[in-house]
Amino acid sequence: AQSVTQLDSHVSVSEGTPVLLRCNYSSSYSPSLFWYVQHPNKGLQLLLKYTSAATLVKGINGFEAEFKKSETSFHLTKPSAHMSDAAEYFCVVSEISMEYGNKLVFGAGTILRVKS
Amino acid sequence: SAVISQKPSRDICQRGTSLTIQCQVDSQVTMMFWYRQQPGQSLTLIATANQGSEATYESGFVIDKFPISRPNLTFSTLTVSNMSPEDSSIYLCSVEELRGVIGELFFGEGSRLTVL
Numbered sequence: 001a002q003s004v005t006q007l008d009s010h011v012s013v014s015e016g017t018p019v020l021l022r023c024n025y026s027s028s029y030s031p032s033l034f035w036y037v038q039h040p041n042k043g044l045q046l047l048l049k050y051t052s053a054a055t056l057v058k059g060i061n062g063f064e065a066e067f068k069k070s071e072t073s074f075h076l077t078k079p080s081a082h083m084s085d086a087a088e089y090f091c092v093v094s095e096i097s098m099e100y101g102n103k104l105v106f107g108a109g110t111i112l113r114v115k116s
Numbered sequence: 117s118a119v120i121s122q123k124p125s126r127d128i129c130q131r132g133t134s135l136t137i138q139c140q141v142d143s144q145v146t147m148m149f150w151y152r153q154q155p156g157q158s159l160t161l162i163a164t165a166n167q168g169s170e171a172t173y174e175s176g177f178v179i180d181k182f183p184i185s186r187p188n189l190t191f192s193t194l195t196v197s198n199m200s201p202e203d204s205s206i207y208l209c210s211v212e213e214l215r216g217v218i219g220e221l222f223f224g225e226g227s228r229l230t231v232l
Contacts, residue, residue: 032219043120043208043223044159051217090158094219104219106159 002027006107019078023091033074034092086114122224134197137227139209144189147212154205165192199231
């Protein structure tokens with residue numbers, strides 16, 4: 001069965017500095033991986049997705065993530081943080097297996113704080 | 117991408133009562149899911165809403181507590197029955213599009229329930 005570990009529950013950066021949100025996954029099969037963002041009092045919005053194509057995935061609002069199979073990682077990055085990036089971010093793994101069908105597993109979330 | 121409307125957006129309920137949450141999608145979708153997000157926690161899948169048949173519940177969730185309906189491809193309801201303060205959560209409807217990427221979900225803004 002798959003699992004997701006988000007290594008930091010909180011990350012704080014200054015506006016204009018790089019963002020790194022870390023995610024490691026465990027999967028028995030070839031997974032699809034996603035990052036979702038949740039702004040306060042809002043639903044979740046898809047930032048980007050990896051589905052076995054290019055390992056470097058670009059998403060909305062300048063975010064990108066790199067799938068590294070050897071490290072079982074899918075870290076989310078952004079070169080320069082903006083105040084509007086302050087939100088909670090969820091790493092999600094999806095896999096289809098004979099045993100479990102299509103299952104999505106959400107990480108615990110990382111709250112990103114951006115200081116002015 | 118699918119647009120999802122959830123009602124109510126928030127409610128305050130008395131212990132022992134039941135509340136039905138509605139989810140309406142603006143296009144036909146294959147899969148509809150109900151998630152719970154307890155305060156400060158990640159998302160937990162309650163069940164998959166199946167059109168015209170009983171929902172598929174995850175471990176720890178039962179039909180008597182969370183009855184679900186899905187009469188057609190664009191509408192579903194989740195009822196939280198006999199509520200207690202432990203049911204205070206955000207309940208999120210999500211969908212997977214008919215021709216979308218498996219595992220890529222679109223979310224409503226959630227229904228924030230507070231049980232007194």
